[in-house]
Amino acid sequence: MAELHPACAPLAFLLGTWQGTGTGVYPTIEDFSFAEEVTFAHVGKPFLAYSQKTKDTGTGLPLHTETGFLRPQGDGRLELVLVQPSGIAEVLVGNVEGRDIQLVSTAVLVTDSAKPVTATQRRFWMDGEVLHSSVAMAAMGLELQHHVVSEMYCLS
């Protein structure tokens, strides 16, 4: 087990595997709910590896997944690069303040076959022992707006 890189110390509260549930809304789709698992891991280098997956709480079938890397830049500044299997790649910048991380996209790339997503905003924050996660998204020609929110507890 590698020692945590000092640059990642402000992100140490994220480390581990988290499980919980969430809900999603968007004007172009039906409201939905999901079970979620998120992992933040490190290998001793100045970044955290982030991976996330959700499944349908009824059928257990996989819904969403995404994966990326969170890069502390000093003074609480952060960069996040992230991809989704729907053909979306995001670069976000933001800050960590205490146990609250807020990020906004500086660029979103989509493949030719992907739905048009032009901006995202992401937040991870702790409230007691609960990790909250939320995503806002500008997609399908609509303005940036709330999309999903979830609450998770740490398993490890």
Place this chain on the structure above:
Amino acid sequence: MAELHPACAPLAFLLGTWQGTGTGVYPTIEDFSFAEEVTFAHVGKPFLAYSQKTKDTGTGLPLHTETGFLRPQGDGRLELVLVQPSGIAEVLVGNVEGRDIQLVSTAVLVTDSAKPVTATQRRFWMDGEVLHSSVAMAAMGLELQHHVVSEMYCLS
């Protein structure tokens, strides 16, 4: 265990965890060699999840890692979205022909703190039981050129 999505059938030869070794070169750095592990996995949806990590063969310390999603588009056409912890997000397009996958970037995003990478070219191909992987890269103001190549065997 979900059944493989029919769209992924041309990519079935990639599924599993692969281990081997490789070498890297670039004009701006010393030549290097590495041990590599690659996994292609699926959840029954029309994409494969790709993850890769390398380590120093001497010290065992982690070197590179990257993660992404490979999206078949029919008629052998492919899309790949991929991120690296060095702050790089790539979108690539290409084809699978038999057991040979060739992809070129259509866009590369880098964070403010990342080294300037402007284009990549990636290939995965089988020769008997060996999976070969190679990456060409245009970085640091240089033209697209060979960067790394590796050979791996399937563990599972």
